[in-house]
Each structure stands twice: as structure tokens, then as C-alpha cells.
Amino acid sequence: MTFSGLPFLLGFLPLVLCGFAAAGRVGDAPAKYWLIAMSLLFYGVAAGAFLPLLVLSVAGNFWLLRRMYRSPQAGQWAAVGVVVNLAVLGWFKYVTLVPSTPLGLSFFTFTQIGCLLYHAAGDTKPPRAADYALFAAFFPGLTAGPILNPNEMVPQFARPGGWRLITGNLATGLGFFVIGLLKKTVLADPLAAVVAGGFAGAADLTVFPAWQAACSYSLQLYFDFSGYSDMAIGLAWMFGLRFPDNFDQPYRATSVIAYWQRWHMSLTRFLMAHVHTPLTMAVLRWRRDHALPVGYAGQRRVAGFACMIGMPVLATMALVALWHGATWTFLAFGALHTVFLLVNHLWRLHRLPALPRTASVALTYLCVLLASVFFRATTLSGAGSVLAGMAGLHGFEVTSPGIHTAGRICWLAGLYAIVWAAPTTRQVMQGEATAWLSWRPTPHWAVVMGCAATVGLLAAGGTGEFLYFRF
Amino acid sequence: MVYLRLLGLSAAVSFGLVWAWVVAMPMAFMDAEYPSWRAKRIMLDRCDLGEAIILGDSRAAAGILPDRLPFSATNLAVGGGEAIEAYAALARALACPSAPQRVIISFDPGHFTRPDLFWERSVRFGFVSAADIEGLRDASRRIGDMSLYEAHHTDGLPLALRDTLFRVRFPSLYFASLVHGGGFLRWSRNQTILKDATAARGQYYFGTQPGSGAVALEGHLDAFRPLPILDHYFETLLTLLDQHGIDSRFVAMPVNDATWHQVHPTVHEQFAAYLAAYERRHPRFHVTADTMPHWPDRFFGDQFCHLNPEGAERFTAQLAQRLQDAPPGTQNEAQNGWLSDTGRDASAKVMPSSKRGS
Secondary structure, eight states: OOTTSHIIIIIIHHHHHHHHHHHHHHOHHHHHHHHHHHHHHHHHHHHGGGHHHHHHHHHHHHHHHHHHTTOTTHHHHHHHHHHHHHHHHHIIIIISOOSSOOTTHHHHHHHHHHHHHHTTTSOSOOOOHHHHHHHHHOHHHHTTOOOOOHHHHHHHHTOSSOOSOOHHHHHHHHHHHHHHHHIIIIIIGGGHHHHHHHHHTGGGOOHHHHHHHHHHHHHHHHHHHHHHHHHHHHHHHHTTOOOOOOOSOGGGOSSHHHHHHHSSHHHHHHHIIIIIHHHHHHHHHHHHHTTOOOSHHHHHSHHHHIIIIIHHHHHHHHHHHHHHOSSHHHHHHHHHHHHHHHHHHHHHHTTOOOOOHHHHHHHHHHHHHHHHHHHHOSSHHHHHHHHHHHTTTTOOOSOOTTTOOHHHHHHHHHHHHHHHHSOOHHHHHTTOSOGGGSOOSSHHHHHHHHHHHHHHHHHHTOOOOOSSTTO | OHHHHHHHHHHHHHHHHHHHHHHHOGGGTSOTTHHHHHHHHHHHHTTOOOSEEEEEOHHHHHHOOGGGSSSOEEEOOOTTOOHHHHHHHHHHHHTSSSOOSEEEEEOOTHHHHSOOSIIIIIITTTOSOHHHHHHHHHHHHHHTOOTTTTSOOSTTOOHHHHHHHHHTTOGGGGHHHHHHTTTTTTHHHHHHHHHHHHHTTTOOOSOOOSOOOOOOGGGGOSSOOOOHHHHHHHHHHHHHHHHTTOEEEEOOOOEEHHHHHHOOHHHHHHHHHHHHHHHHHOTTEEEOSOSSOEEOGGGBOSTTOOBOHHHHHHHHHHHHHHHHHSOTTSSOHHHHTTTOTTSOOOGGGOOOGGGSOO
């Protein structure tokens, strides 16, 4: 069950909202238990076979948190918890022959690892059982994130009062949700056919269709994932909860470093907090203890750059690659981004002249685009074929049946205009966009959002037309 | 609260308007194949069928020109058509006051072996009824082959609900056509296609290129393995014909030489044996000698081995000649090489029904 599917839109969402409204009238606890029950139902419907795994994971981590509180071995317990969580993740993701990874395993595992590390000192009281269950398994973020930070989220789940369906929250949440739904179903999904066709026939792609396939994929990935994140944020908002942002106009980044601060932000933040920063600090401490320079001058030397910047970046990007899967294409994706990031750091350290903003955005996007080819391709040779096509090694014919059409080029141009010129969902919904694009609970916006919801619902269950539609 | 009420109202009204448009005006936005199906459905509903009907898939829909046959006929073959669509059309035709006296059947091997466009075309276009879908569900459960019934998933919707959404023409199922058709921009074109398909007694072309050397599905099959549910409907179709004493003839449409060179011998043999077994069980069912004729690439209009206009004229001329000279059951088809490409081109001898008057 996905947020953009008819079962969710026509069945689950109305049910959970009505039940929450009714339970909220009784009290906070019934409302929370209702959300827990519905989260389990959501996961059970989507991936019933793995529901016991989710329950065990939440129960096990909660047990660990209770053990850690005021324990002198809190850090060791946390370490054990992290290892066990990673072992389970690794088992299902990389070792076992289960046909598909349990839905959302990476997200609810990382969210809980973050919580274990947050409580590793043993002096922070663990959340109550119901609050923790919601933190770890609340359905909006259960299957595709964002990865929740306990520092931000646990207090929200533990808040007294406010567990009622409030019209203001519902209106704002619906706005986030509808915009996310449109991004997913209207902007991202129609690109799927071009992307699938292009990458499936990569060996024959001439220069224009190859660029079209690669660009379409980068846009599909952005609108799909950011749309889904917007829907998750909107759903949480409906219940009075504030999820963190996951995207902040990443394709407008002026450097690859900035790109990673804007793309899948909750994962970046997690890895920065628990991998990159601790590694960097450890290296700095070691160098300081051995009387080695740790400042700017030290970073400009080869050895200093390699251990203070290169190693943490390499380790972090290796984890980013493995997060997505243990394949050569993902490893190539991580390696490419490692190179881009290191070049970016060298540029910064050596104070090379900054490019004009437009050129910076274009160059950054080009790097991201090239790496995304490896992210999408199923084999290294397939990615190589697409890149060869983009380089013109398969010819320069302008047309290629079924892939390259003027209409699709115009569609791509429109999508780039949105990517580079339109405000983000949060800017629209929180009044940070230009006046006419800033949402307010006015009759005009009610009609706009109502019609947008209709389009989203229509697109949600659409039966696509075939490229060769007369067969 | 006013905001939410207004939002809900605008969503409900806009959704309702779109739904009403989808139900009332499909010709305004549906893709170009819809009006051809609509033409067949109209002829069926009016019982305007003639002496014979043609049941089958897209190759039959494109390659058999009813008005060149020596008797009045209607081409009810449809793109992606399989035995279930043929059965649904036949059952309606037999309910007419003057039921057809003969039936020509044509499916390529692929339309016995895999679900095709049943949900996307036959159901969405309204060619099969809710009762037909219920029949499919029951038969699938009885046989234990859910491949066709479960071929279309709507993101995990319960199948009964999915069936209901199709029955009520839930607008989400038509959204892609609404968008591509601009809501109403296809009205004029679709009316023209409807008119042309009606005038051509249901025949309509797919590819019209002056030749195609692409290898079609047959060239990629490693064996002929009919789906149990499609086999069931084929049996049901022939049984229904037997019960009404109607002669039927299985006509294999040609493939291009490029495909023929790629066809695994086993596929051809198994397909022929499959049809021969039916011929033995159903005395009124006759199968052409060559179950996979092959013609030069120039007669094909696209990569799916649909005959182009020249190929359709040639094929129908040969078919008409045989139908005129050799009524079903009167000659040994296997001996006279019915519809063989090496046979004489007898198109000159045939007097099309359209030129013979009543």
C-alpha cells in the first residue's frame, strides 16, 4: 500500500482520520493506540510477511533503551543494539535469499539506531512504550522515511494533549499531501516509460535519446521521492506532528557538497551525525595527539587531506552506496560522488575562483546526472552504454522511435522550470513563496486544493496508455 | 472548518464532473483504438452482422476485409483479442434474431499463451460486460488459473473492488487517456475512425508501413504452452458453436519471413497439434493446413506482423477464393493447401459481396 494508491486514498486514509478524530475525543492514549494499530495495519497490508520483524525490531530496541537508562554499561548496550540492528539489516538486505528486502527496513532500522545512540549516555529517560512505538513505526515515515531524529520527534510523540484532529493541522497537512501526490503521480510517474525504455535499450541510444533518458530519470527520482516525502510530512502534520524536511531544492545546489545537504536530508544528517563527524573528530584527535597539523594548512597537504577529509567522505559515501544496495552500480554511484566531493573540497581548500552561480548549478547538476545513470542502471555495462550514448558514441540521430519526441522534450523543459524556479512545498505551505503562491486557508485556496486533490486522485489509479497505443 | 468544507466540496464536484464526462463522452478522449471497438460493439448491439463473423486478434482485425468476402460478414476481431473476447462477442451475436451462419476464427500463438490487453482494452473499453468478468472470475477459480483475472492490479485493491471500479468506469482508470486526449480533443478524429470502421465492417489497420522486417512474438517463443484459462475459453467458444450447429474455420494469419526464420520448430509443431486436437473433438471446426504461413516482409505494416493494406487485400482475396470454392467441410483442407502462399493467386476470380448486390 503506497500513499499514492487507491487503497490508501479511498480506504486507509479516510479510515485512519475518522478513527483518530473519534479516539481523540476520548483521550490522548486512545488516539495514540489508534495510530499504532493503524500503523501496524498499514505495514501488515503492505508487507504482512514482515510484520513480525517490525514488531520484534520495535520491541527489542525499546527493551534495550529501558536497559540502558541509568546503566553504567549504557554505551555497551547501545553498541550491542547497533550491531544487532545492522546485522538484521545486513542479513535481509545483503545475505539472505528473501526475494525482496522487508519494506522500510532501512528506514525503521536507522531511525531506531539513531535513538539508541541518542540514549547511549544512559542519562536520558527512554520514551514511554506507546510513544516509542509511534516514533519507530508511525506509518507516514515507516516505509520511505524521512529518518526521524529522536531529539526532535520523541518530545512530539510524548506531548500531553493535542492528540485531536484539528482543522488547521488537517488543512495544512492536506496541502502538503496533495502537492506531494501531484509531484508523484502527475510529474514523476509519466516519466517512467521513457526511463524504462531508454535504459532497457541503452545499447542503441543515440545522443539525444540518451540525454533524454538520463535527464528523465533524474527528474523522475526527484519528483517521486520528494513527492513521497511531502506526502509523509503532510500525513504527519494532519495528526499534529512535524516531520523534518527531506529535500530542499537539491538540483539548485551550487556544489556537490551543498547537493548532499539538500538531497535526502534525513539520511545525510544521520550519516553526518553518526559516521562522518565521529570519524573526522577521531582523526583530528589522533593527529593532534601526534602533533600533526589539523587546521587549514594540514588539510592542504596530501596526507592531511587524505585522512581528515578523504577517509571520512569515502566511508560515508560507501555507506550511502550500501544503503541503496550491494551492487556494483551503487558502488560506482558512491565512488563517483566521493570523487566529486573530494574535488569540491580541494577546490574549496585551494581557494580556486568560484564559478558564476549558473555555471556552478549546471556543473553540479551534470555531476549528479552522470552519477544517477549508475544509480538507475542494473549493470555497469548498461550504465556505460547510456553514458556512451550521451557522449555521442552511438551516433547523433535526432530521432529514435518511441523515446525521443518533441512533446516529451517540452515536458522535460517544464519539469526543469519547476525544479529551478518553483518554490518548495514547504515554502508554498508556510507562506515563504511569492504572495500568489503562498498557501493560506482562504476560499480561493480551498477550491484550488480541492481540484488539485481531484487531479491527484485521478492520476493515482491511472491506467497508462501504451507507447504503441493501437496494438 | 469553512476551508475544509469548501475544499471537500470542490474536490467532490470536480471529481463528479470528470466522472460524468468519462461515462458520457468516451469518444472525446479515448485513444484511437476505442472507436474501432465501439464500431464492433454497435454492430453487435444492432445485430448488424451478416452471414459470418470474424473473431480473433489484431492480425485478424487488420488482415481480413469483410467487404471482399463472398458473403456478408463483420470483422469482430479486436487488438489483443483472445478467446474470452471472442466468446463474449459470439454469445451476443447468437442472441440476435438472425445469428451468423459461419464463423472465422484467427488467433496467433501468443494469444493462447499469455494475458494480453484484457483489462486495459476489453474491460476498459466496455467490450466485455460485468457478467463476462464474473464468468472469468468463476472459471479462473474453477480451473485454478488466475493469470488472466489477476493480470491487472490496481495497487493492491481487492479484486472485487477493482471489478466494481471498472464496472462503474471509475475515472482514475481513464486518466491517462483524458490527459493525452486533452479531455475532448480526440472527438473529431474518433468519430472519423468510428465511421471508417463501421463502413469497413469492423476491419481496421494497425501499421501501414510498406514493409516490416521486425521479428514478432512467434520468433521469441521457445515453446507453445497455452494458458489453461484461455484454453478453457477456446473450448467453450467451440462448444457454443457446436451447440448452435455453426461451422467455424480457423485461419492462421501470415507472419513475415523475418519472424518465420526465427520461429522455433517446436512452437509451430505444438501450435498445429493443439489446433488439430480441437479439430478432432469438434467436427464443425476446421483448421487451415498451414497454421503459420509466412509471407514476404513487404506485406506487413509494423513490427507485430499486422498486414498492411496491400497484404490485407492479398490475404482476403485468397481467403475469399477458398471460401467461395471450398465451403467448410466439403474438401480436405490438408490436401489442397488452403491459403498456401504457393497457391495460385485467385483474387481475380472472386466477386466481393459488396459488388454482388444482395
